Structures are given as C-alpha cells and as structure tokens.
Amino acid sequence: MAQCTAVIDIGSNSMRMAVFQKTSRFAFHILHEVKSSVRISENAYKNKGHLQNEAMERTAQAIGEFLSIAHSFDARKILCVATSALRDAPNASTFLSQIRAKHNLSIKVISGEKEAYFGGMACANLLPAISKAITVDVGGGSTEFTVLQNGKVEQLFSLNIGTVRIKELFFDRDDSAGAINYIDEMLKQLPNFEVNTLIGIGGTFRALSRSLMKKEEYPLKKLHAFTTDESSFLRFTNQILNASPKKLRSLFIKPDRFDTIKPGALILERILKHTQAKTLISSGVGVREGVFLSDLLRNAGDKFPSNYNPSVRYLLDTYSIHSDHAQQCAHLSKRLFELLQTSLEIDSKYKFELVIAAKLLSIGVGVRYYAHSRHSHYLAMSALDYALSHPQIALISHLLLFKKGNNASDLIPKGSYGSLLPDNATLDALSAILRLSHILLASRVNASTLTLSKDRDGVIVIEGKHLYLAREQLKNIILPKGLKISLNS
Numbered sequence: 001m002a003q004c005t006a007v008i009d010i011g012s013n014s015m016r017m018a019v020f021q022k023t024s025r026f027a028f029h030i031l032h033e034v035k036s037s038v039r040i041s042e043n044a045y046k047n048k049g050h051l052q053n054e055a056m057e058r059t060a061q062a063i064g065e066f067l068s069i070a071h072s073f074d075a076r077k078i079l080c081v082a083t084s085a086l087r088d089a090p091n092a093s094t095f096l097s098q099i100r101a102k103h104n105l106s107i108k109v110i111s112g113e114k115e116a117y118f119g120g121m122a123c124a125n126l127l128p129a130i131s132k133a134i135t136v137d138v139g140g141g142s143t144e145f146t147v148l149q150n151g152k153v154e155q156l157f158s159l160n161i162g163t164v165r166i167k168e169l170f171f172d173r174d175d176s177a178g179a180i181n182y183i184d185e186m187l188k189q190l191p192n193f194e195v196n197t198l199i200g201i202g203g204t205f206r207a208l209s210r211s212l213m214k215k216e217e218y219p220l221k222k223l224h225a226f227t228t229d230e231s232s233f234l235r236f237t238n239q240i241l242n243a244s245p246k247k248l249r250s251l252f253i254k255p256d257r258f259d260t261i262k263p264g265a266l267i268l269e270r271i272l273k274h275t276q277a278k279t280l281i282s283s284g285v286g287v288r289e290g291v292f293l294s295d296l297l298r299n300a301g302d303k304f305p306s307n308y309n310p311s312v313r314y315l316l317d318t319y320s321i322h323s324d325h326a327q328q329c330a331h332l333s334k335r336l337f338e339l340l341q342t343s344l345e346i347d348s349k350y351k352f353e354l355v356i357a358a359k360l361l362s363i364g365v366g367v368r369y370y371a372h373s374r375h376s377h378y379l380a381m382s383a384l385d386y387a388l389s390h391p392q393i394a395l396i397s398h399l400l401l402f403k404k405g406n407n408a409s410d411l412i413p414k415g416s417y418g419s420l421l422p423d424n425a426t427l428d429a430l431s432a433i434l435r436l437s438h439i440l441l442a443s444r445v446n447a448s449t450l451t452l453s454k455d456r457d458g459v460i461v462i463e464g465k466h467l468y469l470a471r472e473q474l475k476n477i478i479l480p481k482g483l484k485i486s487l488n489s
Contacts, residue, residue, distance in 0.1 A: 004031060005077045005295065006070035007288045008063070010107065012041035012085035012140025012164050013260060014203055015059060017066045018288045019073050026296065026304060027313035029383070034069060036062040037256055041085035041141050045168040049088040056095050060102065067103055079291050080107045083115050084141025084162060112142055112158020118290025119201045119283075120146025120153045121302055125293055126285045126310075126386040127199065127225055134193050134275060137201035137286060138267050140164035140260070144201075147193060151303070159186045163204055166263035179263070183270045190274070198277035201286040203257075204264030209282040211252040212236050219417040220390050224284030227390070230272055233280050237265040284385070311386045312356055315379060319366030320359075325444055330358040332437040332447040339452055339460065344429045344480055350422065353392055354430050357399035361438060364400070376400040394420040398427070399434055404476045407431070428480060435477045436485070442469035459484045 008017045019032040038059040043052045070078050086092045086109045099105055110118070119137045129151060137144040141162040147155035161183050170179035200209065209226055212218075212233070218226065236251075241262055243251060253261050272280075294302060304310065320326055337351045357380075364375030381397040388396070394417040401411045408431035409424035421427055440450060443466035450464040460483065467487045474485065 004073045004075045005079065005292055006066075006073070006075040007291045008066055008070075008078070008080040009286075009288045009291070010038075010040060010059065010063075010080070010082040010086065011203075011287075012083065012142075012162055013037065013039055014140070015040070015062055015066070016288060017070065018292070019070060019075060020292050021073075022296075023314050023317035026300075026308060027310050027317050028292075028296070029311075029314045029318075031073060032069065034066060036066075038062050039140070039164065041164050043168070044085060044089060045141075045165050048090070050091050051085065051089045051095055056098070059095075060099060063099060063103060063105065067105065077295070078105065079295065080105055081115075081118075081287065081291055082107050082109045083287070084112070084139055084160070084165075087112065088141060088160075112144060113156040115142075115287060116144035116146045116156040116158055117153055118287045118294065119144055120148055120156070120290075122285040122287075122289035122293055123199050123201065123283050124148050124151050124153060125297075125302075125304055126289060127281065127283060128387060128389045128392070130197055130199075130281075132195050133197035133199050133281070134195045134277065135199040135201055135283070136205070136268070136271055138163065138204045138264055138271075139202055143267060143271070145190065147195070148199075155191075157190055159189060161186050161267055163260040163264040163267065166267060167260055171263050176266070179266060180270065183267055184274075187270060187274045193275055195275065195277055197279045197281060198272065198275060199281045199283050200268070201283045204261065205268065205282060206284070207253065207257050207261060208233075208236065208240070208265065208268070214252040219415075219419055220394065222284075222385075222390060222393070223282050224385055225389055225393075226282040228280050230278045230280065234269060234272060237269045240265040241269070309356070309387050311384050311388070312359060315360055315363050315383055319363035319379060321366065323362065323444065325441060326359050326362045328441050328445075328447040329361050329434070329437045330355050332440060332450065333358040333434055335447075335452055336433045336437055339454060340429075340433060340483070343458065344483070346426055346429055347422075350395070350426065350430055353395045354399070354434060357396045357430075357434055358437060360396065360400060361434070373400060373402045391420045395422065395427075395430075399431055402431075402435060405478070407478050425480075428478070432477060432479050432483070436474075436479075439470045439473040439477065440464075440467070442473055443467075455486075457484075458482075459486050461486045461488060463488045465489060 003022045006019045015038045016035045020028050021031040022028045040055045040059045042055045120135045123135050132149045135146040139162045143161045145157040364372035367375040377400040384393045407428045409427050412418040445466045453461045467489045471487050
C-alpha cells in the first residue's frame with residue numbers, strides 16, 4: 001500500500017481524523033475520514049476552562065478507536081493536534097499525560113495563530129487562486145482568521161469566540177444581546193482587513209453552506225469551493241437564528257447541530273458585518289489538511305509547485321498508467337486551441353480547462369474500456385476537488401463525455417450542472433478540439449510529429465505520417481460550423 005498519514009484534530013466540539021494516501025511525490029487523496037462529537041469542552045467554560053471528567057473519558061475512548069483505524073491503514077505517521085479547549089484548560093496536562101500513557105500518542109497543543117496558519121495554508125494551496133481573501137474558522141472555543149494575499153499567508157489572528165463557548169456563556173442563559181455584545185467587543189481587536197472575499201472553514205460554516213446548497217437546489221454536490229454572496233448567506237443565517245427545532249430540520253440542519261448552529265450563525269453574522277465581505281467561499285479543507293500539507297511540503301516552502309494540481313495528478317497516477325496518450329492529447333489540444341481560438345471566438349481562459357480535460361481523457365479506461373468516456377466523466381466529477389472552481393470542474397468533467405454524432409451541448413444531463421457551463425457554442429467548440437486531438441493521435445503517435453497550419457481559405461491543414469485511422473474516425477465528431485479539416489499523410 002502507498003504511504004499513508006493520519007491526522008487527528010481535537011477541536012472543542014468535534015474530533016476528526018483524516019487518513020491521507022500519497023500516490024506520488026505531491027499527489028494525494030483522502031482514504032478515510034471519521035468524526036466524533038466528543039465535545040471535550042462541554043461544561044468547561046462554566047468551570048473556568050477546566051476539562052470535565054466525562055468529556056475527557058469519551059475523548060480518550062474515541063482516540064483509541066481513531067488509532068485503531070489509523071493502524072488498519074498502516075499509517076506511517078500519526079499527527080495529532082489539539083486546539084482551543086486544551087489551550088485554555090488549566091488541567092490539560094492531566095489529559096495529555098493519560099493519552100500518552102494509554103495510547104503512546106503525543107498530542108501537540110497548537111496556538112491560535114498556528115491553528116489559523118494551518119487552515120489558511122490549506123486554503124491557499126487547495127482552493128482556486130484568489131488575489132486577496134480572509135479565512136474564518138469558527139470552532140467550538142475560538143475563531144481563527146488568516147489574511148491570504150496572492151497565495152501567501154500574510155496575517156494571523158485568533159479570538160476566543162466559538163460555538164460552544166458562546167452557547168454555554170450566553171445562549172444557555174437566553175442572553176442573545178450579551179452574546180452580540182461579547183462577539184462585537186472581541187472583533188474590535190481585528191484590524192480593517194479591506195477584503196471582498198471571505199473563505200469559511202470549520203464545521204459551522206460547512207453545515208450552513210450544505211444546508212444553503214440544499215435549500216437553493218445547487219447543481220453540484222460539492223461543498224469545497226461553493227460560492228455565494230453576503231446577502232444570501234445573511235438571509236439564511238437570519239432564518240436559522242429565528243427557527244424552531246422543527247424549522248431547523250426543514251432548513252436541512254442535522255439534529256446533532258441543533259444546540260450549536262445558532263451560536264455559530266450569530267458569530268458568522270457579526271463577522272460578516274464587521275468585515276463587510278461580499279463574496280463567501282466554502283472550504284472543505286482546514287486544520288487537518290494544513291497539518292498534512294505542512295508535512296508533505298516541508299521542503300517546498302509549504303506551497304505546491306507552480307501550476308501543480310494534486311487532484312489531477314492523483315487521477316493520472318491512479319487511472320492513467322498504460323500510455324502517454326492523454327499527455328500527447330494535452331499538447332495537441334493546446335496547439336489546436338491556439339490555432340482556432342480566434343476563428344471559433346473562444347475566450348482564451350478556456351485553454352486551461354481544455355488542457356486538463358485532455359490529460360484526463362483516458363482515465364476511464366483504468367476502470368473499464370467499454371463506456372470509458374462515461375467513467376472518465378464520473379471520476380473527474382467525483383475526484384477533482386482541489387484548486388478548481390465549480391464551473392471549471394463542471395466544464396472539465398463534461399468535456400470528457402462523448403457520444404458519436406452528438407455535440408457536447410446535447411449531452412448535458414437535465415436538471416444538473418448545465419448552469420455552470422459556458423454557452424453551447426463555446427462548449428461544442430472545446431469538445432470538438434478535444435475529440436479532434438484524440439482522433440489525430442489514434443495511431444498513438446507523438447503529437448510533435450504532426451504539423452498544423454491554416455491555408456488561405458481558412459482550412460486547417462494537418463500533416464503527418466500516420467493519419468489513416470484519423471481520417472476514418474473524423475466522421476464520428478461534429479465540427480463547428482465553417483471549420484474544415486484537411487488531413488495529409
């Protein structure tokens with residue numbers, strides 16, 4: 001089995017573990033995840049931060065089972081961090097000693113700034129590039145803020161406002177006014193960020209985003225990189241704050257969140273009003289991914305190489321292992337795009353997605369040759385998780401679908417992700433370029449052996465030694481109106 005690393009994050013409310021498997025130097029995927037609502041901070045904030053015996057016992061029990069899972073995957077490393085509850089607890093050393101003695105596990109209690117760094121660094125590497133944004137990680141005991149600029153972590157802040165803390169100190173006493181005053185006073189410690197984009201990390205933001213996606217019938221079942229606007233999010237948090245338990249169910253809030261979702265919604269509402277951010281992006285990654293990436297990229301400055309996408313590389317590592325055909329298609333697709341972009345009136349930005357789709361063209365063969373186009377589409381839609389927007393994921397995945405005699409726009413599933421795709425003319429042109437590159441390489445030749453040119457009549461002239469099969473297969477694709485191809489052996 002490839003190398004696995006398990007990362008355990010002991011938060012104030014929940015404890016989570018992710019098992020990451022490397023497929024090559026920087027490529028990875030999540031092999032397993034597990035969560036337990038141990039609530040190690042339960043009743044601590046009412047007792048001057050002291051961890052209570054019952055909470056420590058159930059956390060210790062869950063740790064034992066987490067470790068059993070990690071060992072079942074032969075995890076070569078088990079990294080464990082703890083955040084606000086253990087940072088604040090006067091009796092934290094008692095708990096840490098018990099775990100070390102019973103399970104031979106060293107738990108690293110990280111500072112609020114380090115917690116902010118891990119979450120921010122994960123977002124900088126695994127979300128689409130944003131020139132400037134602030135990450136907000138609302139936890140059970142604290143909230144962390146990270147300013148990102150051009151993919152780099154610039155500023156770190158940690159404040160003692162968290163869902164469990166606010167619940168126990170204010171909501172349990174029915175003192176919402178006191179909660180608002182406390183949160184707003186805490187937020188005064190922050191500078192004026194002057195950012196338009198807020199990236200939400202942590203269980204509360206994810207729960208609210210998932211519910212909003214269901215309420216709005218969002219076309220993709222992907223949380224990571226889901227984007228909404230301030231007004232939509234604030235309308236939804238207002239509904240949450242005024243909802244009865246029955247109404248919370250109808251708003252798609254899970255019962256295990258009922259007692260902390262309102263404090264969390266209030267915290268996020270006050271943060272939004274403080275920062276005045278207009279665009280909100282949900283992050284499916286956070287502290288666990290940051291801890292893992294800090295280990296993975298320790299000799300690379302905590303950054304992936306330029307233009308590197310770990311999800312694309314994972315798919316290629318796992319499903320495209322028999323031929324370099326897809327890589328050749330990528331080179332040829334790029335050349336064809338540059339030759340045809342102006343005449344087909346395609347925006348230059350789509351070259352990026354076209355090249356990725358070409359690289360992934362054959363991954364479905366790794367599942368089963370028959371219907372491999374459908375398998376490629378499914379794998380891309382399912383596993384393209386990182387550093388891509390939802391419109392990019394939808395376009396790349398859809399370009400992998402092919403049916404002889406059909407345009408790409410004919411293959412959009414009804415009621416699905418069609419609203420995320422470009423206009424039909426652009427979609428059909430990109431698909432034609434991709435399929436043309438594929439059939440031109442039907443003999444599995446090197447793309448560099450083909451010459452491309454345009455004659456005075458606008459006909460695309462392609463010359464090479466092995467084009468017999470390509471000439472046969474050219475009739476299987478629909479070319480954009482006015483595009484004529486001449487194949488010369």
